[in-house]
Amino acid sequence: MPNTPIRLGDNVYPNLAFIGAGNMARAIIAGLVKTGYPKKAICVSAPSLQNREFISNTYGVLHKEDNKRNAKEAHAIILAVKPQMMQEVCLKLKNEVNLKDKLVITLAAGIDTAQYKKWLGESVQIVRVMPNTPALIGEGMSGIFCPLQTSEGAKLFVQKLMKSVGEVCFLEDESQMHAFIATAGSSPAYFFKFMQFIEASAIQLGCSKEEAKRLVLQSAKGAILLACEAPELSFQTLADQVTSKGGTTEQALNTFDKLDLEMTIKAAMSAAAEKSKAMSISFAEDNS
Numbered sequence: 670m671p672n673t674p675i676r677l678g679d680n681v682y683p684n685l686a687f688i689g690a691g692n693m694a695r696a697i698i699a700g701l702v703k704t705g706y707p708k709k710a711i712c713v714s715a716p717s718l719q720n721r722e723f724i725s726n727t728y729g730v731l732h733k734e735d736n737k738r739n740a741k742e743a744h745a746i747i748l749a750v751k752p753q754m755m756q757e758v759c760l761k762l763k764n765e766v767n768l769k770d771k772l773v774i775t776l777a778a779g780i781d782t783a784q785y786k787k788w789l790g791e792s793v794q795i796v797r798v799m800p801n802t803p804a805l806i807g808e809g810m811s812g813i814f815c816p817l818q819t820s821e822g823a824k825l826f827v828q829k830l831m832k833s834v835g836e837v838c839f840l841e842d843e844s845q846m847h848a849f850i851a852t853a854g855s856s857p858a859y860f861f862k863f864m865q866f867i868e869a870s871a872i873q874l875g876c877s878k879e880e881a882k883r884l885v886l887q888s889a890k891g892a893i894l895l896a897c898e899a900p901e902l903s904f905q906t907l908a909d910q911v912t913s914k915g916g917t918t919e920q921a922l923n924t925f926d927k928l929d930l931e932m933t934i935k936a937a938m939s940a941a942a943e944k945s946k947a948m949s950i951s952f953a954e955d956n957s
């Protein structure tokens with residue numbers, strides 16, 4: 670039986686069981702704790718004591734070795750293991766925990782909600798969330814897909830939960846998840862790689878390592894804040910504002926065009942979306 674949810678003022682905080690103590694669990698837990706989710710209402714389980722203790726010590730939440738013990742006491746179970754581990758984790762949960770009255774939220778890429786019903790039982794209440802790591806600092810972007818039967822209460826709960834670590838977007842159709850993963854789930858990595866390459870080039874051009882990082886970070890932060898403050902301006906207009914005719918930026922952007930940066934990015938995003946589709950198909954086939 671789950672413990673009674675913690676109440677603080679008018680707010681009720683269901684107990685959350687995070688299954689998995691990796692990057693994504695950590696990012697969401699950090700974001701939740703920062704926004705005041707009660708630490709004692711959050712528990713994490715994973716095989717590695719070191720990883721569990723790291724999250725527990727850093728954010729003050731509970732930890733358990735055993736998924737079963739964690740899930741039993743929770744109102745909502747958050748599946749934060751790699752897709753390849755998901756079947757094993759789900760089948761064990763189904764056998765060991767009464768999932769009736771519990772909400773299951775999965776963060777995994779490439780596994781459709783229909784698949785979870787095969788693993789966890791047709792009646793399981795499952796919601797799919799695709800977050801990203803900036804949730805760690807409350808700046809995440811999460812896509813939420815709720816199958817038809819999802820209760821309004823569950824939808825609102827997931828919306829509130831993920832809003833506390835960033836922005837949310839409801840997906841009407843699960844097939845939209847492939848584009849969402851390519852555009853938001855994976856994209857922080859694209860921006861980090863872009864910054865990494867600018868930093869390395871700056872060093873080659875004569876900047877010190879520290880200077881290069883500082884210049885990249887502040888310029889990227891400035892550019893992003895500027896774009897956020899002027900949503901009416903297209904990205905093209907913002908780029909035009911930097912580009913003087915016959916000047917330095919023009920030379921850099923011409924080089925992007927010559928080497929077809931746009932095509933490279935399109936190809937990379939298609940690869941991410943295609944991988945998501947292929948994973949969904951392969952999980953469905955493996956278990957048909």
Ligand SMILES: NC(=O)C1=CN([C@@H]2O[C@H](COP(=O)(O)OP(=O)(O)OC[C@H]3O[C@@H](n4cnc5c(N)ncnc54)[C@H](OP(=O)(O)O)[C@@H]3O)[C@@H](O)[C@H]2O)C=CC1
Pocket residue numbers: 688689690691692693694714715716717718720721736748749750751752754758776777778799800801802854855
């Ligand atoms: N990283 C990201 O940016 C995003 C990830 N996701 C999704 O989130 C999920 C987790 O990804 P991420 O956090 O990056 O992965 P990590 O590899 O960082 O973490 C996976 C965690 O799962 C734990 N684990 C493995 N087996 C079990 C088990 N049997 N029971 C409980 N826990 C187990 C691992 O344990 P241990 O600590 O012992 O190794 C580890 O803590 C994936 O499905 C991914 O698709 C979604 C959006 C973005």
Ligand SMILES: O=C(O)[C@@H]1CCC=N1
Pocket residue numbers: 778850854855
């Ligand atoms: O790389 C992945 O598969 C996961 C999903 C989106 C970000 N990380």
